[in-house]
Every structure is written in structure tokens, then in C-alpha cells.
Amino acid sequence: MAVLDQPPATAPATADTAAPGQRWPGRGRRRATSLSRADQLVLGLMLGVPTVLHVALVWLPTLASVVLSFSEWNGIGGIEDIQWVGLDNYVDIVSRYPRFWPAVQHNLVWLFFLLVLPTAFGLLLAVLLDRKLRFGRFYQTSFYLPMVLSLALVGFIWQMMYQPDNGLINNLIGRAEANQINWLGNPDLNLYAVLVAAGWRHAGYVMLLFLAGLKAVDPALKEAAALDGANAWQAFWRVVFPVLKPVNIVVLVVTVIEALRAFDIVYVINKGRNGLELVSVLITDNVIGESSRIGWGSALAVILLIISLGFIITYLFQVFRREERA
Template sequence: MTILDIDQPVAPPPRRKGRRGRATALAGTDRLTLGLMLGIPTLLVLALIWGPALASVALSFTEWDGVGGLSDIRWVGLQNYADIFTTYPRFWPAVQHNLIWLAFLIVLPTAFGLFLAVLLDRKLRFGRLYQSVLYMPVVLSLALTGFIWQLMYNPDQGLINSLIGHAHTDQINWLGNPDLNLYAVLVAAGWKHTGYVMLLYLAGLKAVDPSLKEAAQLDGANGWQTFWQVTFPVLRPINVIVLVITVIEGLRAFDIVYALNRGRNGLELVSVLITDNIIGESSRIGWGSALAVILLVISLGFIVTYLVQVFRKEERS
């Protein structure tokens, strides 16, 4: 090698052309894909949920039979709400039934679902089979659940009257008696709700750190004290989820009562009144929309109040 060869500058390696351009194009494709994956569901939610919800709020201040065009819509202000609270005889019984429905779901099926979850968390023999059997009602639709319990409550050949000996004499009309049908349907709704609550609590119990239970047992705590002072506080997020779901289920209950007797004769619910006024024989879109807004406000009142209290407690702790 000569001196000239050493002093001669070395040429830089050839640059690969197009790498930055390909990276930019790939990033643009990722942005397009991400935009489509987020944008399309967002548009569907806005079009199918928020759009009708806002339209119902606007229509609740109007009078419209839904047959004529938009030019036939007449503005009435708060008149629909005033009439519902003062002159509509079916409204307050329906609200009372919804509150009874909600209280029942919170007290009995929720507590029983938690009890079943605690039992199944102990790794019982055939535990998976028990979970499947108890969760099976959740898979069924409320309409099918109503049909099944309609057969069970049948006065002539129903299972319940046959078991208690009233199938042929002194028949009990569980669904026809307005003093009994609401509680009879609540049993069917609770049968379905228990399995869902059980699954939620079971998932929460699986996430509890076993060392916490062991430490409590070493300190001399019994099973009940360990659950109440160690396990249950850890389940606070699950409690929030269960309460929110229970409130929503209690206030929007519709399918099962509509499948049984179209929400009549003691089974009136606010959701049934909304359906009757919007798609019933006397279509009153504004009136039904006002009922829907009232149900929405009641639901949000329960949920928001509880969530605010829970978040405040977490901030203080």
C-alpha cells in the first residue's frame, strides 16, 4: 500500500435508499388502520346509541305521533313531564315496581351469588360442573327465561303447582294474580342474575393474594373474620361493578315481563310504558321519549351517586 493510497479519503458506504420512505409509509398505514379500528366503532356508537339518546331528549319536549313528517312535530316544552308526574295513573306504580325489582336484586340474588362464589373458590369437587350449571341461566335470553318460567308457573300443569299439590285443586295463578305475579317474576329474574354475580365475584376472589388470608389466619382470625376483614375489602372494585350492573338490570328490566303478559296486571314497569307509548296502538313519541329520559335520569342518579362516594373514600384512604 502506498502513501497516496493512505492519504486518499475513504468513500462512505453506500446509503440504502428508500428506508426512511418505507418507514414513513408504514407509519402512515398504521395510523390509517388505527384510525379505522377506532373511528368505525366510534361512529357506530354515536349513530346507534348517542344519536337516538339525544333525539329522545329533544323529542321529549314535543308532541308527535310518529306518523307525519318532521313538520308535524309540535313543541310543548315541559308539558309531557308535568302530565306524566300528575295525570298518568300507570307511572307511579311502574316506578314502585322498578324500585322493588332493584331492591330484590341487590338483597337476595347478589348476596346469594357472593355466597356461591365463596363456596366455589374453595376448590370443591366437580367445581367446574357447578359453575357451568349455575352460569347456564345467564346464557339464556330474558325472553326465553320468561317462557321457561311461564311453563313452570302454569296453573294447570306447571311444575310449581304440581310440587305443592295445587295443580288440580285450589290452583294458584302465579302470573294472573296481581298480588303475586311481580314476586313470581322476580324469582325468575333472580335465578338469572345470581349466576352472573357469582361469576364476577368468583373472578375477584381468584385475584385475592393468598398471603393475606394466611397472615390473617396466623393472627388467629377465623373464616368469617378473614373474609369480612381481609377478602371483602379487596373486592371493592368488584362490588362497584356488581352494584352498577344490578342497578342497570333492575331499572331496564323489560324482556321477561313483556314475554309473560306484556307488562300488564301488576307487572307494569317504566320500560314497558316506554314501549307502549312509542310502538303501541296509540303512538306518542314525545310522551314515550319523556318516560325514557326520566328512566335515564333515575339510572344515572343511582350510579353517579354511588361512584362519587366510592372514589371519595378511596382518595381519603
């Protein structure tokens, strides 16, 4: 009778005989990670369409430019009309093209200017706006607003400001009537005048990048630096600025790209001539200009690509090597 009064032994719970309300993590995870065919189709379209567009619009033209840089072709006819000349295009550009080296020099000046003045000014604006100034949103919008404009429109705006007779700049300095300064017609001044316009647009973008990085800095780092006796200047350069290393890399890459691909603003002003020669303008003149030398234009594009990658890869290599040593 004692045996009959004992409750029946319960069998151990398994994946198929789980107690009511009990969840099995393994089965739950398998169900959560399984996607339906509709989800797989949507995910495939979201990944596949941008990838196909990127390959078709970026990588294929880049590879085509590299291949065509070793040829001589006027763009008319088929593949059979292409004449392969090897490295002749590169040799002719470096040694015989009188506009090439001035254009490279102007691009390097453009890069140096953007790295020094607009980038430093954008960092200063970001630090000031991070302190939650009054009307900070208004200032932030005002300084970023030029970035919304295209470089072509920026060129039109500053072209009116630089007009010798009734331009804003000459009127402000009192040179509108007598001894007018031809800011865009003088080859000794027009490059720097255009750089001011390009920097006006670039500073707002740099400000936004640094401001986003400053918002992500842990406030405990600043408090710890203050407790150690560091002033605001020391806390920024020794504590906050090193934390902004990822933002600094982004700013450098963006600045290099902006400086070396500059085209719109100078082409609007005087089609990149009379002191405003840039490599991007030479590419356009040779590919779709009157001469229509596809091989030369492609070789110039490859040279510009190599210069861009040289700056970016060198900086990234140094940054990653320092991190490995640390």
C-alpha cells in the same frame, strides 16, 4: 518511533458511528414506536368503527329522545309536524298518568330484590367455588348457564313452570288439582314470581363477576389474616371483601341497569299489565303502541335514564369520596 508504535486513538462513538453490535436505546425506541401506514389504518379502523357505531346507536338516539321529550309528535310526518310543548309531557306523566307511579314502584322493588337476594346468593356461590370444590367446573357452568339465555326465553321457561294446572311449581307443592295457585294471573303474586325467574338468571352473572375478583386476590392477604388469628368469616369480611371494591362497583352498576331496563320477561308473560307494569313497558306502549305518542315515550325514557344515573352517580361519588379521605 515510540509515537508510531502507539495504536491510533479511537473516535468517540456517535449515533452514526456506533460500534458493531452496539444498540442505541433512543434510536431503537423511535423505530419501535413508529407505525407503518397499514398499521395506522388498521388501528384507525379498530378505534373508529366501534366509536362511530356507539355514537350512532347510543348517543344520537339518547340525544334525540331528550329533544323529543319536549314535543308532541305521533311519529308521522317530518320535523315541521313536531309541536313543542316544553315540560308539559313531564308534568302530565307525573300528575295525570295513572300507570306511572305503580311502574316506578315495581322497578324499585325489582332493584331492591336483585341487590339483596340474587347478589348475595351469587357472592355465596363465588366463595364456595373459589375453595376448589370437587366438580367445581360443573357447578360453575350450571349456575352460569341461565345467563346465556335471553330474558324472553327465561320468561317462556318460567311461564310453563308457573302454569296453574300442569305447571311444575303447583305439582311440586301439590296444588295442581285443587286450589290451584295462579302465579302469573294474580296481581298480588305475579311480580314476585317473575322476580324469582329474573333472580335465577342474575345470580349466575354475579357469581362469575365475584369469582373473577376472588381469583385476583393475593393469597398472602389470607395467610396474613390467618396468622393474626382471624377465622374464615373474619378474614373474608375484613380482608378479602374490601379488596373486591372494584368488583362491587361493577356488580352494583350491572344490577341497577338490569333492574331498570327489565322488559323482555314481563312483556312475554302479559305485556307488562295486571301488576307487572314497568317503566320500560310504558315507554314501549307510548312509542310503538296504538297511541304512538313519541313525546310521552321519550319523556318516560329520560325519566328512566335520570333514575339510573341517580343511583350510579350517588354510589360512585360516595366511593371516591371515601378513597380521598383514606
